[in-house]
Amino acid sequence: VLDEDCEDLPSIRAERGPGNRSWVRSSTRTILEKLFSDPEIRQAKGLFITPFKAQAKNIASYYAENLVDSEELRVKYFSIIEREYQMTKTAILQISQQDELLDETLYLRKSIELRNPYVDPLSYLQVQFLKKVRAQGDDERKSLLDYVLMSITGVASGLQSTG
Structure with missing residues (x-):
């Protein structure tokens, strides 16, 4: 789940529960890849x-x-x-x-x-x-x-x- 209201970069908040695949969303991956670069x-x-x-x-x-x-x-x-x-x-x-x-x-x-x-x-x-x-x-x-x-x-x- 992306929270757009965070300072310079959107923050990522995981949903609870087994099988959560929020990291698979392209927007989430893009943000994480940008962070890790x-x-x-x-x-x-x-x-x-x-x-x-x-x-x-x-x-x-x-x-x-x-x-x-x-x-x-x-x-x-x-x-x-x-x-x-x-x-x-x-x-x-x-x-x-x-x-x-x-x-x-x-x-x-x-x-x-x-x-x-x-x-x-x-x-x-x-x-x-x-x-x-x-x-x-x-x-x-x-x-x-x-x-x-x-x-x-x-x-x-x-x-x-x-x-």
Whole structure:
């Protein structure tokens, strides 16, 4: 959806929901391609692309496999997430004219690579804490919730604005 009332360039606001293909509109693509052709924007584009480079897909898969009991639901919803991830990644690569995400922002890619060995284990611990919380009674659950909250805070602090 294009918002024409934004300063010099129209802003792009995505519609919600799976299968949104607003980026396919020629006017949206034209604006994004114009933005990515600007040298200053090209330098900052890692801020836009970064969330898709993180190992979110692997961790999301781990969450789904360990926290969603129903295989039918897990397959149904994770396949939607996977399809949306691939569609978004393809669009970003086409519009930014890159072969791989973060090809042109080496410092950001290195930052994520250095960060992942510290943040990823917190995500895996979080899954284990959540499994324990689900298995416990109300009294025991309260003490475990602190660990869940600490893992959420740790992951959020580690990711910062990178995914």
